[in-house]
Amino acid sequence: MGFNDLLQTVGGWGRFQVLNTAMLLFPMILMASHNFLQNFTAAVPPHRCRIPKLDNDSVSFNLSNIATFIPVDDNLKSKSCIRFRNAELGLWNNVTSTNNTESCKDGWVYDRSIFISTIVTEWDLVCDLRKMRQVAQSIYMAGVLVGAFVLGNLSDRFGRKAILTGSYFVMAMSGTCVAFLPNFVAYCIFRCLCGMAFSGIVLNTISLCLEWTPSKGRTVIGTLFAYSFTCGQLLLAGLAYEIREWRWLQFTISAPYYVFFLTSWFVPESARWLIVKGHPSHALRNLQKVAWINGKKEEGEKLTEKALIAHMQSELSSIKQSHSLLDLFRTPGMRQITIFLMLVWFSTSFAFYGLGMDLQNFGISIFLLQLVFGSIDLPAKLGGAILMSCIGRRVTQSGSLILAGVALLCNAFLPQDLRIVRVVLAVFGKGFLASSFCCAYLYSSELFPTVIRQSGMGVVAMTARMGSMVAPLVLMLSEISPIFPPATYGVAAIISGIVAVFLSETCNLQLPDTIEEVEARSKGKAIHRIVPKEEVPLTQSQPQAQPSKRLLVETV
Numbered sequence: 244m245g246f247n248d249l250l251q252t253v254g255g256w257g258r259f260q261v262l263n264t265a266m267l268l269f270p271m272i273l274m275a276s277h278n279f280l281q282n283f284t285a286a287v288p289p290h291r292c293r294i295p296k297l298d299n300d301s302v303s304f305n306l307s308n309i310a311t312f313i314p315v316d317d318n319l320k321s322k323s324c325i326r327f328r329n330a331e332l333g334l335w336n337n338v339t340s341t342n343n344t345e346s347c348k349d350g351w352v353y354d355r356s357i358f359i360s361t362i363v364t365e366w367d368l369v370c371d372l373r374k375m376r377q378v379a380q381s382i383y384m385a386g387v388l389v390g391a392f393v394l395g396n397l398s399d400r401f402g403r404k405a406i407l408t409g410s411y412f413v414m415a416m417s418g419t420c421v422a423f424l425p426n427f428v429a430y431c432i433f434r435c436l437c438g439m440a441f442s443g444i445v446l447n448t449i450s451l452c453l454e455w456t457p458s459k460g461r462t463v464i465g466t467l468f469a470y471s472f473t474c475g476q477l478l479l480a481g482l483a484y485e486i487r488e489w490r491w492l493q494f495t496i497s498a499p500y501y502v503f504f505l506t507s508w509f510v511p512e513s514a515r516w517l518i519v520k521g522h523p524s525h526a527l528r529n530l531q532k533v534a535w536i537n538g539k540k541e542e543g544e545k546l547t548e549k550a551l552i553a554h555m556q557s558e559l560s561s562i563k564q565s566h567s568l569l570d571l572f573r574t575p576g577m578r579q580i581t582i583f584l585m586l587v588w589f590s591t592s593f594a595f596y597g598l599g600m601d602l603q604n605f606g607i608s609i610f611l612l613q614l615v616f617g618s619i620d621l622p623a624k625l626g627g628a629i630l631m632s633c634i635g636r637r638v639t640q641s642g643s644l645i646l647a648g649v650a651l652l653c654n655a656f657l658p659q660d661l662r663i664v665r666v667v668l669a670v671f672g673k674g675f676l677a678s679s680f681c682c683a684y685l686y687s688s689e690l691f692p693t694v695i696r697q698s699g700m701g702v703v704a705m706t707a708r709m710g711s712m713v714a715p716l717v718l719m720l721s722e723i724s725p726i727f728p729p730a731t732y733g734v735a736a737i738i739s740g741i742v743a744v745f746l747s748e749t750c751n752l753q754l755p756d757t758i759e760e761v762e763a764r765s766k767g768k769a770i771h772r773i774v775p776k777e778e779v780p781l782t783q784s785q786p787q788a789q790p791s792k793r794l795l796v797e798t799v
Contacts, residue, residue: 254537275475284489292347324370386438388708395701410443418497465685466628476617576765590739593710594732627678644740647675651733689749
């Protein structure tokens with residue numbers, strides 16, 4: 244017995260769950276757009292040094308005689324970061340007579356045939372400043388990391404709904420500010436705030452979805468959650484193709500969060516969290532509303548606060564003790580779960596974003612690649628969802644990571660000119676990583692107990708953001724050898740896939756509510772919850788008799 248029985252009483256999987264899930268997952272669609280936004284807003288178009296006497300607004304990017312002023316490479320393309328000395332004087336003769344070159348003292352000219360403007364063209368993040376675009380993405384991911392650490396803990400204290408609503412507002416404000424900021428430093432600061440809001444939205448969305456869903460529907464919810472992220476990747480490809488100016492693209496994916504901020508007020512707080520935190524009256528009102536929406540109004544009216552407390556006795560006994568992040572490491576079972584999940588999340592995010600943020604490296608249309616990389620998630624996540632139900636979470640999690648790592652390792656050692664083969668392997672690797680992410684959100688939520696679920700999710704999400712923050716920096720190793728980045732991502736994925744084998748299975752098991760339940764499960768013991776079954780019936784359909792002291796021992 245437990246909260247799952249309360250959900251079944253008020254309708255189980257009904258109209259409320261459908262409406263609540265839709266309201267929560269629709270804002271998630273634009274989350275992927277924010278994560279992969281810099282593929283387009285920070286794209287690096289072809290560029291060369293500016294020649295003041297020749298270049299103006301009416302001059303095309305490629306001049307027929309540009310080799311007179313700018314050295315060319317082996318493919319007869321103008322070099323991007325140097326020019327011949329005295330080229331600014333506009334001398335057409337004897338400019339190449341010396342072998343001396345200099346940096347682009349007068350700025351750069353960009354090919355604007357694909358992108359009208361990006362942060363690279365606006366702030367000249369090329370040549371000596373070329374690493375700043377990767378730094379900007381890492382700063383955004385650092386914000387996601389900080390948000391996961393701070394907001395995960397706060398939502399356990401102040402509620403899922405409050406943090407979710409605040410995160411929507413911060414995303415709307417900081418995202419629209421980014422679109423109008425005048426310099427690169429301000430851009431990085433507000434993008435960091437967007438990253439913090441990202442964590443608040445993602446963590447509380449999945450918790451509110453799962454905690455209002457019966458155990459048999461959790462796999463469906465986890466899959467829909469993952470697909471909302473996939474839809475965001477596909478949407479980004481279309482938006483970026485139509486909107487070629489980075490400021491307008493940034494504004495387009497940020498402004499809708501003002502609307503989401505308003506609609507979030509209609510999302511009910513988790514009744515499970517309310518009961519655990521000692522607010523049974525508020526939980527009762529929410530459950531009765533759910534019962535009414537699900538067509539179970541009469542059953543909802545029969546619920547009482549005493550019934551809620553009786554069916555959540557194990558959770559309520561645990562709130563007498565204070566919980567902190569140290570509880571994730573204090574006991575053997577919790578320590579193993581936390582450390583292993585940290586490795587799984589780090590490697591999944593590390594490889595996922597390292598691969599997804601390097602689209603220009605494949606040498607084909609970036610819009611097409613974004614579409615293909617997003618589309619592969621559709622069969623990958625569906626396959627992951629089916630496997631999670633058929634063979635379990637553990638095998639799905641481990642297998643997805645190992646197969647992704649193998650695909651990335653193979654890609655690392657292929658010649659650069661085999662573009663199609665490299666793209667195919669990258670797409671398969673991206674698909675397996677998407678399946679891993681799909682499994683990780685659901686699997687982790689089922690492994691952590693209710694009393695510290697958000698704190699646990701915050702910690703593992705924090706390690707994931709560490710991976711996504713480091714991933715763009717690893718791409719800089721390609722200047723040494725193009726083998727290093729994909730090989731690094733592949734090895735990390737394989738190692739974490741092996742580690743995932745040692746996690747316990749959670750398929751079709753009820754969510755653990757206390758640390759004691761996690762420890763019992765880790766030792767292979769059945770979980771016994773002592774519930775005063777006869778003392779307070781679930782509903783009051785008959786006149787209440789004298790309280791009985793008989794206890795029912797429930798095995799989960």
